Amino acid sequence: MKGYLFLENGEKFEGELTASSNQEQFEGEVVFYTGMTGYQEVLTDPSYKNQIVVFTYPLIGNYGINEQDFESKKPHVAGVIVLECKDATNHYEAKYSLKEYLDKWNVPLLSHVDTRSVVKQIRNHGTMQGYLAQTETKGCSTIEKFPVSEVSTKTQVSYGRGNKHVVLLDFGCKKSIIESLVERDCTVTVVPYHTTYEKIKELKPDGIVLSNGPGDPKQLNPYLPTIKKTIEKYPTLAICLGHQLVALSFGADTKKLTFGHRGANQPVFDTLKNKVFITSQNHSYVVDELSLKKTSLTARFKNVNDQSIEGVAHRTLPIVSVQFHPEAHPGPSDSSWVFDDFIESLLNVRREKQYA
Numbered sequence: 001m002k003g004y005l006f007l008e009n010g011e012k013f014e015g016e017l018t019a020s021s022n023q024e025q026f027e028g029e030v031v032f033y034t035g036m037t038g039y040q041e042v043l044t045d046p047s048y049k050n051q052i053v054v055f056t057y058p059l060i061g062n063y064g065i066n067e068q069d070f071e072s073k074k075p076h077v078a079g080v081i082v083l084e085c086k087d088a089t090n091h092y093e094a095k096y097s098l099k100e101y102l103d104k105w106n107v108p109l110l111s112h113v114d115t116r117s118v119v120k121q122i123r124n125h126g127t128m129q130g131y132l133a134q135t136e137t138k139g140c141s142t143i144e145k146f147p148v149s150e151v152s153t154k155t156q157v158s159y160g161r162g163n164k165h166v167v168l169l170d171f172g173c174k175k176s177i178i179e180s181l182v183e184r185d186c187t188v189t190v191v192p193y194h195t196t197y198e199k200i201k202e203l204k205p206d207g208i209v210l211s212n213g214p215g216d217p218k219q220l221n222p223y224l225p226t227i228k229k230t231i232e233k234y235p236t237l238a239i240c241l242g243h244q245l246v247a248l249s250f251g252a253d254t255k256k257l258t259f260g261h262r263g264a265n266q267p268v269f270d271t272l273k274n275k276v277f278i279t280s281q282n283h284s285y286v287v288d289e290l291s292l293k294k295t296s297l298t299a300r301f302k303n304v305n306d307q308s309i310e311g312v313a314h315r316t317l318p319i320v321s322v323q324f325h326p327e328a329h330p331g332p333s334d335s336s337w338v339f340d341d342f343i344e345s346l347l348n349v350r351r352e353k354q355y356a
Contacts, residue, residue: 281325
């Protein structure tokens with residue numbers, strides 16, 4: 001059936017709408033993803049909660065949906081927009097077509113859309129709210145929601161049986177982050193985002209990981225004192241939203257980019273190793289570089305394209321944060337060494353305690 005994307009600035013884009021739900025409209029923040037592949041990981045990444053994703057590559061769905069590459073148990077996107085969606089699948093692992101998978105979870109799909117024009121609107125005017133519907137309605141809410149509570153674990157869960165114990169604060173964690181730690185001989189205890197310092201201390205971790213997640217990091221301001229107290233006591237790796245929370249907890253500031261970084265080809269410069277590598281990213285907010293001057297943090301990683309902060313390090317404590325995704329799902333594995341460096345920091349602290 002014929003359907004439309006309505007943007008909050010008044011622009012309208014026509015396409016073919018597939019939606020199994022009788023819902024009148026589907027609202028979300030309209031963003032775009034530039035990767036040629038990786039749509040399955042994008043759909044199930046909790047960081048995309050409440051977002052309508054425009055895929056810029058013209059053909060999406062040709063290798064279907066498999067049972068291995070999910071980042072969570074269900075899709076979190078509010079809607080999907082493509083130029084062309086492939087019904088048939090051409091991969092031996094495929095279990096569903098993209099349309100079948102979206103239909104199963106009542107996620108609307110708007111196809112045959114001039115995605116270039118949609119992306120130009122976002123690039124020129126910034127990320128904005130929008131909705132998918134058959135006819136124009138009164139519009140949608142422009143108030144940003146607090147989605148972390150919807151995607152964080154509700155109970156404590158453990159993975160792996162390694163000899164290094166990592167507590168992961170879940171703000172909307174991707175499965176592949178946990179897998180990357182388990183592969184490095186870690187026991188990973190995943191806890192809700194609001195877990196207290198006292199509870200974390202009882203778990204006796206060797207280190208802390210702050211996960212990725214959706215939304216404005218400042219919506220988590222009430223939890224910053226707990227986060228700071230925790231990461232000052234243990235070696236810490238923070239990823240994406242977790243990176244922004246590290247910066248905020250030490251007194252830095254964050255701001256929203258015009259249209260964010262979402263893709264699998266973002267070049268990042270490591271000021272310590274003097275190297276550039278390609279990363280996978282998904283974020284709207286960044287750390288304000290000027291605000292770091294009044295903190296104990298230094299900028300370690302920078303985006304080659306726009307010079308935005310891609311990660312920080314503490315001047316004296318074993319705390320490193322990255323805006324990109326070192327687990328590389330989807331995307332290149334150039335930055336997987338970030339996990340290795342984190343594991344080495346755990347071992348260094350363990351050695352120090354042993355010989356103290």
